[in-house]
Amino acid sequence: MGAAAYARLRDAGLRPTRQRLELASLLFDGHPRGRHVTAEMLFAEARADGARVSLATVYNTLNQFTGAGLLREVVVEPGTSHFDTNTGDHHHLYFEDSGELRDVDADRIEIKGLPPIPRGAEVARVDVIVRLRRK
Amino acid sequence: MGAAAYARLRDAGLRPTRQRLELASLLFDGHPRGRHVTAEMLFAEARADGARVSLATVYNTLNQFTGAGLLREVVVEPGTSHFDTNTGDHHHLYFEDSGELRDVDADRIEIKGLPPIPRGAEVARVDVIVRLRRK
DNA sequence: CAATAGTTTAGAATAACTCTAAACTGCTGC
DNA sequence: GCAGCAGTTTAGAGTTATTCTAAACTATTG
Ligand SMILES: [Mn+2]
Ligand SMILES: [Mn+2]
Ligand SMILES: [Zn+2]
Ligand SMILES: [Zn+2]
Numbered sequence: 340m341g342a343a344a345y346a347r348l349r350d351a352g353l354r355p356t357r358q359r360l361e362l363a364s365l366l367f368d369g370h371p372r373g374r375h376v377t378a379e380m381l382f383a384e385a386r387a388d389g390a391r392v393s394l395a396t397v398y399n400t401l402n403q404f405t406g407a408g409l410l411r412e413v414v415v416e417p418g419t420s421h422f423d424t425n426t427g428d429h430h431h432l433y434f435e436d437s438g439e440l441r442d443v444d445a446d447r448i449e450i451k452g453l454p455p456i457p458r459g460a461e462v463a464r465v466d467v468i469v470r471l472r473r474k
Numbered sequence: 475m476g477a478a479a480y481a482r483l484r485d486a487g488l489r490p491t492r493q494r495l496e497l498a499s500l501l502f503d504g505h506p507r508g509r510h511v512t513a514e515m516l517f518a519e520a521r522a523d524g525a526r527v528s529l530a531t532v533y534n535t536l537n538q539f540t541g542a543g544l545l546r547e548v549v550v551e552p553g554t555s556h557f558d559t560n561t562g563d564h565h566h567l568y569f570e571d572s573g574e575l576r577d578v579d580a581d582r583i584e585i586k587g588l589p590p591i592p593r594g595a596e597v598a599r600v601d602v603i604v605r606l607r608r609k
Numbered sequence: 610c611a612a613t614a615g616t617t618t619a620g621a622a623t624a625a626c627t628c629t630a631a632a633c634t635g636c637t638g639c
Numbered sequence: 640g641c642a643g644c645a646g647t648t649t650a651g652a653g654t655t656a657t658t659c660t661a662a663a664c665t666a667t668t669g
Contacts, residue, residue, distance in 0.1 A: 354666060356616065378657080393618045398657065412552070418625080418656065420552045432589070435598060448587040453604060454567070454578055460606040463570060467602050469588060471595040489635060491647065513625080528649045533626065553625065553657080615666080622659065633648070639641090 373425030430467035508560030565602035
């Protein structure tokens with residue numbers, strides 16, 4: 340069950356501890372389409388799953404995974420970070436009412452007319468967020 | 475000096491108090507190109523200007539101005555909201571190192587390939603954020 | 610299996626706000 | 640002009656998301 344998680348941590352150079360394995364498993368196993376979670380969401384899920392993990396470790400782990408390129412952080416609202424298991428180039432639909440994030444593949448999208456990048460700077464990433472509300 | 479600020483508050487249906495006039499003045503007067511401020515930034519600026527305002531009022535005022543359409547809120551990093559005096563349709567360049575936000579006019583930009591809007595939802599706004607780092 | 614570097618964790622600390630309730634002030638009407 | 644009141648301000652307490660601390664634990668290596 341945790342074989343994929345184990346390999347993932349190894350490849351990322353992260354020591355495969357019980358907590359990291361559990362969290363990686365929850366995040367990645369059986370979720371081919373990618374997930375978007377907050378620290379609290381993942382913490383609740385881990386607890387519900389019977390895992391013994393602290394909230395501090397969930398935060399630490401999410402940040403470490405992000406640093407290692409296993410996750411990416413998406414900021415759509417003040418006050419809470421969302422972590423995204425889809426690290427490929429993509430954008431988001433954000434449902435303001437429910438807080439749901441849905442992926443939009445980047446190569447279906449074309450952005451024209453972006454200004455020239457200032458000298459000495461480079462593009463780290465381009466985020467497109469389509470904010471939706473109930474009609 | 476505060477005539478423009480006075481009219482602006484009046485038109486927005488906000489009672490022109492000393493604090494609101496001062497903050498509106500700092501935000502809008504002599505800044506035709508628009509500004510991006512955090513609550514702490516505006517608070518410091520007001521204090522430096524000799525204004526007697528509390529931080530709570532700065533927050534209240536920024537939220538009220540936003541509600542009234544005089545400002546808009548931009549979220550680029552977890553933990554802090556930026557308020558934007560440019561309420562027109564536009565996007566942003568975000569310098570990750572310095573935290574600076576720079577406007578990108580929306581009608582210079584064209585976004586193609588956005589997915590269909592789900593039934594029952596409507597687009598509240600589309601945010602494009604080009605994140606830049608030092609090369 | 611010992612040694613140790615890396616990890617986890619409870620609880621304290623911080624940062625960015627928001628709330629409360631009391632004091633104050635911009636309008637309105639007289 | 641001023642009373643009266645709704646709307647506003649504010650100090651300080653409270654909240655929430657997140658990070659820090661430093662002590663206890665564990666994966667890895669020899
Ligand atoms: Mn972070
Ligand atoms: Mn707000
Ligand atoms: Zn995503
Ligand atoms: Zn702007």
